[in-house]
Amino acid sequence: MRKKSILLVLVAFTCPLVLSAQNEREITLNEAIALARTQSVDAAVALNELKTAYWEYRTFRADLLPEVNFNGTLPNYNKSYSSYQNSDGSYSFVRNNTLGLSGELSIDQNLWFTGGKLSLTSSLDYLRQLGAGGGKHFMSVPVSLQLTQPIFGVNNLKWNRRIEPVRYEEAKASFISATEDVTRTTITYFFQLLLAKEVLGTARQNQLNAEHLYKVAQAKREMGQISENELLQLKLSSLNAKAAVTESISDLNAKMFQLRAFLGLSENEKLEPVLPESVPDIQIEYNKVLDKALERNSFAQNIRRRQLEADYDVAIARGNLRSVDLFASVGYTGEDREFSSAYNHLLDNQIVKVGVKIPILDWGKRRGKVRVAKSNRDVVLSKIRQEQMNFNQDIFLLVEHFNNQSQQLGIAKEADIIAQQRYKTSIETFLIGKINTLDLNDAQNSKDEARQKHISELYNYWSYYYQIRSLTLWDFERNAELEVDFEDVIR
Structure with a gap:
């Protein structure tokens, strides 16, 4: 002044x-x-x-719209030794000498009404063994639908x-x-x-x-x-x-x-x-x-x-009392030594996984956090x-x-x-x-x-x-x- x-x-x-x-x-x-x-x-x-x-x-509005993403490894060269378990239970080391290429194209959509995520993907993997007698392999996933969904956790997207x-x-x-x-x-x-x-x-x-x-x-x-x-x-x-x-x-x-x-x-x-x-x-x-x-x-x-942010903090504390996550994937997979054949003779590919995390004894820590959040809201x-x-x-x-x-x-x-x-x-x-x-x-x-x-x-x-x-x-x-x-x- x-x-x-x-x-x-x-x-x-x-x-x-x-x-x-x-x-x-x-x-x-x-x-x-x-x-x-x-x-x-x-x-x-x-x-x-x-x-x-x-x-x-x-940025928030963009989270509600579908995203198109590409993930790729171009290339993945590996020349090393790795452990291998034999049929009798013993271990030995084998030499790897490979060249790999992989790519995945996905369309991802956040589900604001459930808090989950739905993805439609298509991928292709190529693996070639280098050296004498080496071969090549293609593995394709023409289409795969995946769902990731938290069951009891807080729906962050809905609150946002x-x-x-x-x-x-x-x-x-x-x-x-x-x-x-x-x-x-x-x-x-x-x-x-x-x-x-x-x-x-x-x-x-x-x-x-x-x-x-x-x-x-x-x-x-x-x-x-x-x-x-x-x-x-x-x-x-x-x-x-x-x-x-x-x-x-x-x-x-x-x-x-x-x-x-x-x-x-x-x-x-x-x-x-x-x-x-x-x-x-x-x-x-x-x-x-x-x-x-x-x-x-x-x-x-x-x-x-x-007011909304105070309610959101309470919802987060309640959601942390227990955690259950669902992962499901449905699609098709093909594998062959030739590129075109990798998309023929497709086989079903399904994965369902449910993860659970429920505290048995935490001495009231999580419930205490809920009460703190409620007190802060008051x-x-x-x-x-x-x-x-x-x-x-x-x-x-x-x-x-x-x-x-x-x-x-x-x-x-x-x-x-x-x-x-x-x-x-x-x-x-x-x-x-x-x-x-x-x-x-x-x-x-x-x-x-x-x-x-x-x-x-x-x-x-x-x-x-x-x-x-x-x-x-x-x-x-x-x-x-x-x-x-x-x-x-x-x-």
Whole structure:
């Protein structure tokens, strides 16, 4: 944080040397938002996170589709000794000198409703004995159907089929919310620059007024109309006004650098923010905001996903209590010394195998894991209930602030106009000697505070409005949902 402050200070002192060579550019709030959504680093991060979620979802979808695979050994050369058991039970070593080739083409399909796997395969093996008197053999499996099926274990594919679509919907909602968060950050930087610009304009005007009043006061002092104390007070006000201008220039340069860097603009551009005078005249109902938030916000998808994942963990623990796997294979096999004959005189080839793993005594370890999973699920559900209460409360307070902000903005705008008029009148009154310097300074301070209050209330209005948009993914001004063409965005 300190390094960032030092950087802003350095920028503030160096920017005045560069501003003369910069191109001035007026920028509205809507233009700044549009630039931030396409050029800012935050927008790029949100897009990359969406792309990651998209390809994870595509990978899951691919698991539901059939795969075509080829496995081959090209070649397998073996020249070695291996043990061989004779007919009398004794062992001897024989020399191998063979060349083998093998290939298998398979179509594999995961069965999400059972958690098993069905494969249709065709294979060919070739073996040639090298050396004198060596021969060759072919073995073919023209077609073979294989089934691998866990009986009591957890069906991972079925659970993923429930969880992954929710996860992807959560990612899409998070992307839209992140885009709205980029907008809120843009609003913050934009109004900081706008306020710095207004403060500088006010400081310069105050400096001109202070210098003019000091000259008038000098003439009045010579005529004996004011005291020496009042003259010195006006001189001090003139010096303070000059110092305020210098400080305001530094702050303006720092705020401009901040917004420009966030929008990805060149340092040769001098931004002139335009005050957005008009705001949407709308009132928002709490129940409508809450319904839209629970329906569209990523928080709702996040809750659903976490509930499913907690149930999934319990299912895994229960599935590990016992394990029974079934393997079945049905097909045909041919064998001959000639390639073409290896596909004739086919013989049936069936394999059925059932593997069982049931713990007899594990001292309650597996059942303990089931109870741990259930306890963890209860913890997750308790946290979710608390988060839902906080979510509802935050939305209620946000809606209350927004609906009240329109009135606060109207009051601040009217107070700004009145303070400007009062200050102008105070200057005229001071020139004819009807008020003293203390009343004049008070009018000036009130004018400056009212102007800054007006801009701050305007910022609060837009900030609250886009917070509500971010939570609901709904445009209440157009009464329409915030839509994104995700396929186009990802491309």
